[in-house]
Amino acid sequence: MNNSIEIDVQDLSFYYKNDGLVLNNIALSIYKNSITAIMGPSGCGKTTLLRCLNRIHDLYPGNKYNGSIVFQGRNILENGEDMVELRRKIGMVFQKPTPLPLSIFDNVAYGLKLQGERDKEEISATVEKYLTMASLWDEVKDKLESEARELSTGQQQRLVIARALAVKPMVLLFDEATSALDPSSTSLIEQLIEEIKNRITVVMVTHNVQQAERIADIKRYMENGILVQ
Numbered sequence: 001m002n003n004s005i006e007i008d009v010q011d012l013s014f015y016y017k018n019d020g021l022v023l024n025n026i027a028l029s030i031y032k033n034s035i036t037a038i039m040g041p042s043g044c045g046k047t048t049l050l051r052c053l054n055r056i057h058d059l060y061p062g063n064k065y066n067g068s069i070v071f072q073g074r075n076i077l078e079n080g081e082d083m084v085e086l087r088r089k090i091g092m093v094f095q096k097p098t099p100l101p102l103s104i105f106d107n108v109a110y111g112l113k114l115q116g117e118r119d120k121e122e123i124s125a126t127v128e129k130y131l132t133m134a135s136l137w138d139e140v141k142d143k144l145e146s147e148a149r150e151l152s153t154g155q156q157q158r159l160v161i162a163r164a165l166a167v168k169p170m171v172l173l174f175d176e177a178t179s180a181l182d183p184s185s186t187s188l189i190e191q192l193i194e195e196i197k198n199r200i201t202v203v204m205v206t207h208n209v210q211q212a213e214r215i216a217d218i219k220r221y222m223e224n225g226i227l228v229q
């Protein structure tokens with residue numbers, strides 16, 4: 001773990017369009033190359049907080065933020081933020097795997113192609129690298145052209161992580177990313193998270209206390225939209 005701050009959340013309040021205030025004056029420092037776990041009862045606002053960090057809430061109009069989230073020296077809540085670039089730098093993995101309706105290969109190659117990479121060998125090497133990192137390569141190397149949705153849920157989640165890693169994010173947000181998975185996929189993903197934290201800052205929401213004990217460097221608890229110690 002490193003002592004410099006990757007994301008600094010100050011006085012953050014968040015209002016959903018119709019339901020009003022859900023986060024109330026959150027202050028949270030997320031340190032570089034660490035794993036921060038956010039825990040708390042259902043409905044306390046964990047997902048809402050995580051989704052503020054890359055402004056994915058903005059996909060639905062009418063929500064409102066107050067306060068600041070400083071990342072790379074800028075308050076990302078201010079107008080003019082490049083959302084596509086922000087979400088490349090701060091990637092997200094959801095509870096339910098979200099593979100694209102493409103082949104296994106193209107799921108991982110997607111971001112690279114979008115960034116303009118055309119060199120086929122380079123793309124293949126990168127796909128192999130990230131599938132290996134996500135502990136999936138051996139299971140899929142003979143069927144890279146198969147549809148991603150034909151994989152098991154645990155394999156799909158590892159594929160989604162490979163896709164997220166392939167665009168070289170600085171931060172990855174995991175929202176209960178292992179709660180729908182079998183113990184073996186869960187354990188592979190925990191190992192992966194521990195390995196990537198040398199390069200990537202991780203924020204994870206989890207209901208699994210043992211999981212947080214095993215891998216988190218910092219544990220924070222929420223209740224009713226407030227962070228408690």
Ligand SMILES: Nc1ncnc2c1ncn2[C@@H]1O[C@H](COP(=O)(O)OP(=O)(O)OP(=O)(O)O)[C@@H](O)[C@H]1O
Pocket residue numbers: 016017018019022040041042043044045046047048049
């Ligand atoms: N899209 C939405 N529009 C309006 N209110 C919402 C929306 N999503 C969540 N909420 C409300 O915000 C509050 C916090 O929800 P959130 O999903 O952040 O909780 P959570 O801590 O992630 O819960 P869980 O552990 O069940 O996933 C809840 O009261 C919820 O009803």
Ligand SMILES: [Mg+2]
Pocket residue numbers: 046047048
């Ligand atoms: Mg949630």
